[in-house]
Amino acid sequence: MQGKLYTTTKRSFIQGDLLVTDLNMKKSKAIYWASGIVSICGIIFEVLFGAAGSYLLGDGVKQYTLTISLFLTGMGIGASVSEKVTKNLILSFVWIEYSIGMLAGFSTFVLFGVTAFLSSGMDAFFLYFITLVVGGLTGVELPILIRKANEIGVTVQKSTARVLFSDYAGGLIGGLLFVYLFRPQFGLVKTAFIVAIINVVIALWILIYFKKEIITFKRHLIAGIIILFVLVLGVLFGEKTAFMFEQKLYKDPIIYNEQTDYQQVILTKEQGDLRLFLDGQLQFSSEDEYRYHEVLVHTPMATSSSKNKVLVLGGGDGLALRELQKYDEVESMTLVDLDPRVTEIGKTNHELTSLNKDAFQDDRVEIINTDAFQFLKKDQTLYDVILVDLPDPNNESLNKLYTLEFYQLLRNHLRPSGSIMIQATSPTFATEVYWSIDKTVQAANLYTDNLHVDIPSFGDWGFVLAKREEVQLDNADISVDTKFLTNEVLQGLTTFGKDIDQEITDDKGNEVALDVNTLIRPSLIEKYEKAWRSY
Structure with a gap:
């Protein structure tokens, strides 16, 4: 009788350990998927800022060099700051994604507004500042995810290697998506909002997945849904408003506007004067x-x-x-x-x-x-x-x-x-x-x-x-x-x-x-x- 009881108890412990192990494996996989997807978003924002700088400020090599350098510097600062984040790792990750969503999502929209309404030089300052800040927030992401993966039972070596693999692989995918999908199909403003939505959706998914660990789960869920709603409005109406900002950059009404695979093509016309602009540079006036x-x-x-x-x-x-x-x-x-x-x-x-x-x-x-x-x-x-x-x-x-x-x-x-x-x-x-x-x-x-x-x-x-x-x-x-x-x-x-x-x-x-x-x-x-x- 005692032998049967012992065997049953031992089997229960083994089954319990297996359930815990299985649950931890699922959680770790969720973390790896999250790290890969947010890395895709990060690289898209990085090259998006370079493209925006090239379009509005000229000298593409210079702008890409500065924005990528600032983004990486920000990531380094963020990684250093992440050492102080030791508690509530999931909530910290969620709010970092919320912050990236709002800041990066509205980045190019606000940049066009700054260029249209503020003095020369402010557009460059804003672009470089937002690049550094978003880079900093991106730099906090991975160390937190690595720490969380380690916390649920994955060894430091494995958690670091797997999260970094997801990050680097996501970076390649993000670059390809920006070049062949987002930039030609959605333009600079809408791309920022769409990618920001992905960040927030990942945050909500992780929040729901780990909701048992979060006492104030509903409060953070509602906040995420509100941010998501605002970004969706940005997708629907942001580009139209930014177009009004861009119109202020040109003397005459815009009658044709297209972002090709190579450049922004704009035709304006006022009182019979037709003008062609490529990436903001005047090519001719019909007069x-x-x-x-x-x-x-x-x-x-x-x-x-x-x-x-x-x-x-x-x-x-x-x-x-x-x-x-x-x-x-x-x-x-x-x-x-x-x-x-x-x-x-x-x-x-x-x-x-x-x-x-x-x-x-x-x-x-x-x-x-x-x-x-x-x-x-x-x-x-x-x-x-x-x-x-x-x-x-x-x-x-x-x-x-x-x-x-x-x-x-x-x-x-x-x-x-x-x-x-x-x-x-x-x-x-x-x-x-x-x-x-x-x-x-x-x-x-x-x-x-x-x-x-x-x-x-x-x-x-x-x-x-x-x-x-x-x-x-x-x-x-x-x-x-x-x-x-x-x-x-x-x-x-x-x-x-x-x-x-x-x-x-x-x-x-x-x-x-x-x-x-x-x-x-x-x-x-x-x-x-x-x-x-x-x-």
């Missing part, structure tokens, strides 16, 4: 764009002995193609633009097709959507005229299109006696940048001549004309119909005032040595940012 495009196109066409094959790098709006259509002798026009959505808008948007006169419908036009640098490396064609109609070198991706290596590729694709025309930013506002571009072109064994034209919407704007032989503008003849450019005007565009010529001096009157911009030493970005900081 005066003809001044820019006539100089860009007709100058090299007038100085090239042949006009059969023309290459246009950039120019996805179709306005350069419109000017090229005036030449019957042109047999082919190859347009290379990275963003397929820009060329599609140029082909289909009524406002743009009216302005470019349906240039993309010309049978001579071939559109290639790829990176201009990579295109030149692979293409074997020689061209009579090459037009470089690319955005200014305000980030690393664009800077490579203003390097010695790029201009050497241009030279190798240019027929003898052909011409290259390069838009080269403003010699008035960015004098050192302009003449550095000119020096870099010359370093590619090309002869150059320099032109600048007044464009009311832009200001004074510069171009570099390049050839394999000495440039002879004196004999250039503008043979097609134009609104602005004449032979006499063209000669006048080559004259530069003393304050913007290539003899550049510093504040002390010392001559400034110009650098050749290369892939290895991209000196142009810093000069560009410094030059345009005051404008």
